[in-house]
Amino acid sequence: MSRGAAPAAPEPPHEAWPDAGAPSWFTALLQLTDSALPTGAFSHSYGLEGYLHSGAVTEEHGLADWLDAYLDTQLTTTDALVVRVLYGDLPGVADTPAEMDALLTAALVPREIRQASVKTGRRLLELSRDGFGGPAVAAYRDQVDEGRCDGHFCLAFALVGRDLGVPLEVLLRAYAWSTLTSLVQNAVRAVPLGQAAGQRVLTRCRPRVEESVRRAMALEPRHFGATAPGLEIAQMRHEHQHARLFMS
């Protein structure tokens, strides 16, 4: 593209949308990504609390920088790739949800991050019984019930999305967005920030989510689970931090 301020052409739609109204999965996806969905995400900061504690994050710009780092690594090189694997879009990582589950447990090195993923994942699997039923998520839930899988959040989310028929790139955006929304809500409480500042941070995240999805779609199997040492150190140190608001 030449230099200058010409606006980018709008991206083509991922699939034919109905002439009127919205796709059949639309309201279910809104419910799935709503921060009111009781998955327990409000109890987890995924290492952010360590940065609040150390004084590295004290206001909205610091929060935005931390969210960028989290989006660029955990959400892009791990969670988004799990979603691609479960949509059959990234061969060479894991052949089945059970294999993906075991590999994700192995890839989430900081203990609290592993525990958070399973805790929220099992809550979502419970909710899927009544609200988001489908064959893929039901099979995974059975494996978790039988003790053969751990039950990770991003796997459950991906399988619900697949059962609903949500296109891959829509679900990737929805996943990143719902995670960022709950992190920002937690930060509004913990930093603390005003609600309007929280929304400014989220607005800034919008183009970054697009960039994250573009990157995730271009990554290869060898990138799965790539981590950032600084984030991990904060997540590990949180295990024995005094005076905690969050479980991770």
Added chain:
Amino acid sequence: MTAAGPSAGPDAEPEGTGAACTGRLALRIGQRGGRSVAVEQFHEGALRVLRPHRLDDSGQVCFVVVNPGGGYLGADRYEMDVRVEDGASLLLTTQSATKVYRTPQGPAVQRTRLRLGAGARLETVPDQLIAYRDAEYVQDTVVDLHPTSSMCLTEIVTPGWDPGGERFSYSEVQLRTLVMMQGRPVLLDNLLIRPEWGVSGVGVLEGHSHVGSLVVVDPRADEEVLAAVRACAEAAARACAGPALAAVTSLAVPGLVLRVLGDSTGDVGRVLADVAAQLRALWCGQPPLALRKY
């Protein structure tokens, strides 16, 4: 399963794939008369080991891996296959830093397969990795452990070397280690530094220049050991010449991971060495490592 990703497969042995290799090394360590010895040894091309030696009277054998070419070049491919049989103990180190030069022909690749039998023990203490301007390096390690075996792997990654003194002028460094136990993955440790994706800021190196990592899988690595390692690592980080950060966590199987950020190979190496020495003393009654290479 293909969970191991591109390095996957149980067929990743050097045998049959070696034709295009820059260097190949195979080593099998067995336990004979209370001492660990090489029962099989093979090398080819630009990879070999020095004569084994013993650093103490524990029976552990120490091998030093040498790259006679002096460094890795573009499209170089190195393969190592190391087996430690039941009850045997191996310490694996390098003669000098791993240097990766410019790789315009494609990434330099080091593939390592490590297999440990029942009660077998492996420690790896390589020198630091130094990637030069425009270097791309992929280190892919797959470990097969027995539930009773003991593994301690360390790594140090530097900001590389550049004639103009610029840091992080390499293209990409990836150190990927997949640890399997009885066919199940127990650790996927994927450190990938791609300076164009950002390296110095929040979350990545936090303003530091060197990364260190120590990974232990051992049935004795319980909560008490974790707490002792954490105290040791934090004390060592405080004692560093420059600012340093260290943190420890436990795995889903008995084991732990230590991450260190610091500003020199000496500082990061000191934190790793202190923790390794603590575990050697606690579990094996061995003295701290004293590798005299220079």
